[in-house]
Amino acid sequence: MDKVIIANNLSLSYSNDETIINKANFSINSGSFIFITGASGSGKSTLLKSLYGALKPKEGSLIVGGVELRGVSGSKLNFLRRHIGIVFQDYKLVKEWTIEKNIMLPLIINGYEKSITQNQVESLLKHVRLKHQAGKYPMELSGGEQQRVAMARALSHNPILILADEPTGNLDDYSSQLIWNLLEGANTQLKTTVIVVTHHIPEAMGVAYKHFHIEFGSIHEVN
Amino acid sequence: MKSIKNHLSLVIALLSILFSIQIFTIVDRSVTAYKDNLATNYSLVVVSNSVLSDKAIVEADERINAMMELSPDDVIQRLNTGMSSKNMELLKHTLPKFYKVKLKHYPSPGEIDSVTKKLLSNKTVSKVENFSQSHDTTYKLLLLFKNVVSLFAVSIFVITTLLIFKELRIWQFKHSERMSIMALFGAPTWLRSAVLFRLAIVDALITSAVAFGLFAYMSSSEWVLKQFQDIGIHIVLFDPLYDFAMLAGVAMFLSILLATLIVLGHKEEV
Numbered sequence: 001m002d003k004v005i006i007a008n009n010l011s012l013s014y015s016n017d018e019t020i021i022n023k024a025n026f027s028i029n030s031g032s033f034i035f036i037t038g039a040s041g042s043g044k045s046t047l048l049k050s051l052y053g054a055l056k057p058k059e060g061s062l063i064v065g066g067v068e069l070r071g072v073s074g075s076k077l078n079f080l081r082r083h084i085g086i087v088f089q090d091y092k093l094v095k096e097w098t099i100e101k102n103i104m105l106p107l108i109i110n111g112y113e114k115s116i117t118q119n120q121v122e123s124l125l126k127h128v129r130l131k132h133q134a135g136k137y138p139m140e141l142s143g144g145e146q147q148r149v150a151m152a153r154a155l156s157h158n159p160i161l162i163l164a165d166e167p168t169g170n171l172d173d174y175s176s177q178l179i180w181n182l183l184e185g186a187n188t189q190l191k192t193t194v195i196v197v198t199h200h201i202p203e204a205m206g207v208a209y210k211h212f213h214i215e216f217g218s219i220h221e222v223n
Numbered sequence: 224m225k226s227i228k229n230h231l232s233l234v235i236a237l238l239s240i241l242f243s244i245q246i247f248t249i250v251d252r253s254v255t256a257y258k259d260n261l262a263t264n265y266s267l268v269v270v271s272n273s274v275l276s277d278k279a280i281v282e283a284d285e286r287i288n289a290m291m292e293l294s295p296d297d298v299i300q301r302l303n304t305g306m307s308s309k310n311m312e313l314l315k316h317t318l319p320k321f322y323k324v325k326l327k328h329y330p331s332p333g334e335i336d337s338v339t340k341k342l343l344s345n346k347t348v349s350k351v352e353n354f355s356q357s358h359d360t361t362y363k364l365l366l367l368f369k370n371v372v373s374l375f376a377v378s379i380f381v382i383t384t385l386l387i388f389k390e391l392r393i394w395q396f397k398h399s400e401r402m403s404i405m406a407l408f409g410a411p412t413w414l415r416s417a418v419l420f421r422l423a424i425v426d427a428l429i430t431s432a433v434a435f436g437l438f439a440y441m442s443s444s445e446w447v448l449k450q451f452q453d454i455g456i457h458i459v460l461f462d463p464l465y466d467f468a469m470l471a472g473v474a475m476f477l478s479i480l481l482a483t484l485i486v487l488g489h490k491e492e493v
Contacts, residue, residue, distance in 0.1 A: 052407065074412075081409030094401045109410045153408075 002030040004161055004193045005051065009060035012043065012050050020046045022217035023060065030160070031191040033184075033207045035198060037222075038214035044197040047214065048165050051195065052084055053077045065160055082110050085154030085192075087164035087179075091146045093138040099149045100125070100134040106157040124152040128178065144175030151179050155186055162186060164196045180205075230426055232393070236386045237430040237477060238437075241470045243379035245438055248466065250372040252458040253451070254365060258329040260455060261361065265329060268293070269322040269342055270350040284341045286326050286334060293321035319349065332359050387481060394419070395485050402489055416486040423478035430478075431471035438470075439463065 005028040012021040020043040028034055038044045049055040050062060050069065057070045067080045085106070086092075093102045103124055107117040125131040128148035130141075138146050147167060154162055164183065168176040184207045186192040201211065211222040269275070269290075280290045295318050299311060306314070330338065335358060339351045398419055405415045441447055442460035451458065461467075 054407070078406075078409040078411055081407065084409075086407055092404050092407065094404055096401070105405065105410075106408045109405070109408050109414065 003027045003063075004030040004065060005195075006063040007060065008062075010050070010057055010062050011059035012046055012055060013058045014046075014055070019058065019217060021050075021214070021219065024217075024219040026212065026219055026221070028193065028195070028210075030193055031187070032193055033187045033205075033209040034193075034195045035201050035209055035211045036195065036214065036219075037198060037201065037211065040199075042214045043217065044214055045165055047219070048163050048195070048197050051161075051163055052081060052086055082106070082157070083160045085157070085159035085162040087147070087150050087154045087162065087167045089166040089169050091138070091143075091150045093146055093149060093153075095138055098135050098137060099130065099141065102138065102149055103152045103156055105153060106159075110157050112157070120156055121152075124156055127182065128152045144171045147171055148175060148178060151182050155182065158190060159192060161193045161195070164194070166198055167196065168198070176202075230422075230429060232390055233387070233423075233426045233478065233481075234430050234433065236383050236390060237426065237474050238433060239379055239383040239386075240477065241430060241434045241474060242437075243376040243383070244473060245434070245461070245466065245470065247373060247376040248469075249458070249460055250369060250376075253456050254369045256456045256458045257365065257454075262326060262329040265326065265354075265358065267324040267326075267335075267338065267342070267354075268352040269324055269348055270352075271320045271322065271345075271347045272349055273347045274320060275322055275345070275347060279345065280322070280324060280342070283345065284338050286328070286330065286338055288325045288327045290325070291323045293323055295321065329362070330358075332362060387477065391481050391484060394481070395488060398485060399489055402486075412486065416482065419482045419485060420479065423482040424475070427471070427474040427478040430474045431467070434470050434474070435463070435467050438466065 005026075007024055007026050010021060010024045011019050013019045024047075036044050036047065046055060050057060051064055053064075053069050053072060056072070060070070062069045065080055065083055067076055069077075069080075072080075093099070094105070097105075100121055103121050104117055107120060112120070121134075122131070125134055128151060130145060130148055130152070133141060133145065138149065141149065151167065154164070162183065167179050167183070171179070180202055183194050183196065184205070187194045187207050201209075212219050213222050269280070275290070277290050281287050295315060299315055299318070324338075324342070326334075326338065332355065335353050335355055339353050342348055342351045401418070402415045438461035447460065451460075
């Protein structure tokens with residue numbers, strides 16, 4: 001099976017002082033569903049940031065989708081990010097754009113035709129139960145609704161990899177369930193690799209998953 | 224309303240800069256026109272014991288435009304107190320020759336000294352009257368006027384540039400979040416900054432159009448034209464082609480520079 005992520009002796013830190021992830025070795029198969037857990041401040045979000053290139057490896061090697069992220073050029077990183085869908089805990093929606101335009105963003109960046117973009121956005125809005133809110137701005141929606149928009153945006157361009165940072169933290173049950181369903185759907189139907197950073201793994205998961213735990217800077221698989 | 228406010232701050236700052244540039248241009252043109260007027264009326268008087276050749280005088284200094292002989296008849300008429308025509312003719316021949324020397328442009332005090340010295344270096348020239356005292360006063364007043372207006376224009380330019388830099392910080396704050404989000408989804412720099420450049424170009428176009436309207440109105444205003452007529456100056460206050468191209472170019476350059484500085488100063492959030 002193809003490896004979508006390969007980390008060799010990967011060390012991560014925000015400055016030269018403190019190493020957050022220390023010489024980690026792991027790989028993730030294409031099409032798998034991964035949970036990453038750990039205590040607050042253990043480095044879960046830091047690891048996720050390194051996977052989309054927001055934080056460069058301090059030492060070792062990190063290959064995502066065939067792109068070595070240590071010393072990666074801006075254009076290569078942009079190319080990789082165009083094939084990744086990211087869901088943030090704080091949604092990161094563009095406030096001055098309607099939710100329709102927010103969902104369109106990856107499609108515009110990837111140069112999709114207008115007709116395809118329109119159809120895809122309509123279909124996603126239906127999936128996240130927000131079709132009636134298409135023309136609204138993020139600030140006019142609840143937290144759960146905003147996260148559903150962020151989820152739709154992450155799925156819009158059929159990425160090879162979805163990275164989700166605590167996607168259901170502080171959300172109501174309805175929105176949480178909807179988001180888990182969408183992540184499972186992307187994994188089972190589209191064979192998208194999904195990596196979710198979370199404090200709690202939902203009890204009733206409809207897909208087979210792997211679980212990595214971060215503790216004291218090291219990553220190990222939980223069986 | 225919010226959209227108008229977005230444009231207004233940069234448009235006003237750019238308009239102030241264009242206003243200061245155009246005022247400076249008008250003052251510069253007025254001073255040049257006034258100097259041309261003065262140059263037409265100004266001349267040096269050269270006294271010589273013998274006939275001077277036109278060529279020799281004009282070639283003495285490149286600033287000399289022409290030389291004309293002044294007729295001695297007026298002087299002789301004043302002395303005509305019962306003199307015989309033979310004596311009159313004799314007197315006419317013994318009087319020195321007077322010449323009026325015209326210059327190509329209105330000279331500075333230094334240039335007057337230099338031309339005077341060059342004329343005096345001709346051995347047949349016995350005296351040069353350059354009316355330096357009255358010339359100096361006029362010239363210094365002219366310079367003072369130009370310097371005061373230039374200082375005023377430069378002050379407006381500096382203050383507005385500082386305003387534009389303040390605007391730059393606001394834009395940086397306003398656009399950095401959107402640019403960071405777009406970067407997270409792999410948008411290349413040109414796409415991330417497209418909105419910013421579009422805004423900058425639209426603002427530059429709005430400013431140029433407003434400046435065109437303002438100065439076109441000013442240049443056709445009877446009150447303004449009368450002020451210039453009163454001081455005997457006839458200049459083009461606003462050239463719809465040359466001036467507009469210059470002002471639009473400045474507005475476009477400044478707003479694109481502003482957008483470029485924001486793009487270069489943008490750092491991706493970690």
